[in-house]
Amino acid sequence: GENVEQHPSTLSVQEGDSAVIKCTYSDSASNYFPWYKQELGKRPQLIIDIRSNVGEKKDQRIAVTLNKTAKHFSLHITETQPEDSAVYFCAATNTGNQFYFGTGTSLTVIP
Amino acid sequence: DAEITQSPRHKITETGRQVTLACHQTWNHNNMFWYRQDLGHGLRLIHYSYGVQDTNKGEVSDGYSVSRSNTEDLPLTLESAASSQTSVYFCASSAGTSIETQYFGPGTRLLVL
Secondary structure, three states, X not given: OOOEEEEOOEEEEEOOOOEEEEEEEOOOOXXXXXXXXXXXXXXXXXXXXXXXXXXXXEEOOEXXXXXXXXXXXXXXXXXXXXXXXXXXXXXXXXXXXXXXXXXXXXXXXXX | OOOEEEEOOEEXXXXXXXXXXXXXXXXXXXXXXXXXXXXXXXXXXXXEEOOOOOOEEOOOOOOEEEOOOOOOEOOEEEOOOOHHHOEEEEEEEEOOOOOOOOXXXXXXXXXXX
């Protein structure tokens, strides 16, 4: 099956700085890569996703990049704000049904 | 509004008891999933269903079972609860058989004493 590794496990940034979280995957057939944000005590919520036919996708301050050759994808958050503090999970799938999740990155934005 | 709900939100039980966690969605989604979330492990798939009468084992299915008698519900049963099953359980759903975003329920926090 697929193996997804996520780094770093914790990340602290100053408000206004950028944050980058990286994930690698093992199955070259994986073709859909969502990112979820989970605030303390809440459910994971999709913030952005990318399919394997594109290399980058942006949504306001959030962007995701995908390198299929190297089998890694990254989440970029610019101009971070305190409300960006949360745990972020990456995932990969090649079937649309079984998502394989990374172990999460706890992001703290320091005001 | 369409949504996905879970009940109970918190549950304390004893080792050896049977426990059932409910998941209900009103989106008419075909696919439903159960995950457990533990520190250091992220979200791990327990069971999933592609439709009525269909169930499949996930990565960590031992000690759990599911049944799908209608589109809206996928209850998760712990046959004989063990302390290792103390966790937060999330149900999720997605629309079809192609690659679709999964939407998560609010979670059930289960403590097995």
